[in-house]
Amino acid sequence: MSAPMQGPVMRHLAVAVVTVVAVVAAAVAPFAPAAQAQSRSIVLASTTSTEQSGLFAHLLPRFRASTGIDVRVVAVGTGQALDLGRRGDADVVLVHDRPAEDRFLAEGHATRRLDVMYNDFILVGPSADPARTSSAGTVMEAFRRIRQAEHAFVSRGDRSGTHAAELRLWELAGIDIQQARGAWYRDTGTGMGPALNIAAAMDAYLLADRGTWIAFRNRQGLRIVLEGDARLKNRYGIMRVNPARHPHVKALEAQQFIDWLCSDAGQRVIADYRIEGEQLFFPEAAR
């Protein structure tokens, strides 16, 4: 049974109650209208490669400075980004898997796709290069050698643009990866960064986009073992989610973002983004 309430106990209790109420009030108050207040904002569904390379942190403040529009980036794999668009949960998608983008267009979720920029994929692997991929000449031959050596290979396995590119390369190399996969082929189901972390931990090969690689800080024994093959071009396209299909899409602001990104100013900002002097993305909007 509780003791009878005494003076000091009551006082402490009052202090406690006031503290709790104050904490909760402070916690909940800012939500009220604030979250909704900045109505000039759009949701951009994009890829982990663009977010994790730091491009958006460089790009978006400049866009906001010139238009006042806040771009909220949800960074997921290309497959998931397109799904966000399909459900109407994003206003704009910026992704890098052309066949998947064409399907998105064909389904009517967008009416137009524009090239924005490109960089390239690279083959990353252990410094010693046990599968001799550096001398392979082409990326297809390099893939064949990894397969032959059955050296550990990390696959994104997440329906991302990079994963789709990897699967296309296996096919071009004449390897049916569903048949050929064994313990050496690690289907990780993760983003680019986590996949790089895994590859670094087990000295595996993997296909990476150059942007994420340049920005990546935990390389350990990994290095680029093959680059420059024309098949490794990595194109980013932008689409506005079709307002006819999804009426709440902020069509005006979304179009403003796309126009700015493809304008001289936007393209220059993309070209200007560098890490340690190295350019990560190359503008390629049609003028």
Add this chain to the structure above:
Amino acid sequence: MNDIGLALRQALSMLVTLDPSLVGVVLLSLQVSLGAVLIAAIAGAPLGAVLAICHFPGRRPLVVIFNALMGLPPVMVGLFVYVLLSRAGPLGPLGLLFTPRAMVIAQALLVWPIVVALSRQAVEDLWIEYAEALRSLGARWWHAVPTLLWDARHALITVLLAGFGRAIAEVGAVMIVGGNIDGVTRVMTTSIALETSKGNLAFAMALGFVLLALVVLLNALAFTIRQRTMPHGT
């Protein structure tokens, strides 16, 4: 293990300099998780008490279900709330997806069964002591519930702390319904996941230490409140 040393030093310097981006992330974490616990407490504690003292058909299965739901995977709650709040979902027109409110909803759902199950336990323990006295006073259950909750308040603080610990530490739900948007829905745990992705292991771990310090601080506060308000000698 110089990674850990580096992380500790970074955590310390972030705390000392009150890094503004860190402050924003920490405040949002606190707002979301405290808001979620508040909602879960209001919706959960009375229900827990009712489950403890009222006997009605289906009570036992309910008790079992709430106990089981304490182990609900956050990522599943996140997915559930995402499907509800998505534009294509039933609550889509509210436009809540990718906002802090969506994160509060998801975490409240996650914490609610914990509050129900644990407060039921706390009240049941008291009820064994009180049942006779309350019955002899002719108290009905709607009188007994507030009395029992009040007398179980010290145990309830621990219940709420358990719920808060669950909320502030989870990443699966807030990642899906919040989207980890910089400056809008990025919280401590999603920041840690992002920095790990970038290979900034030391920085990610430093954020982890800050999170840990925060949780310890809050627990210390709750402990002090408990000590101060607890009548001595009971």
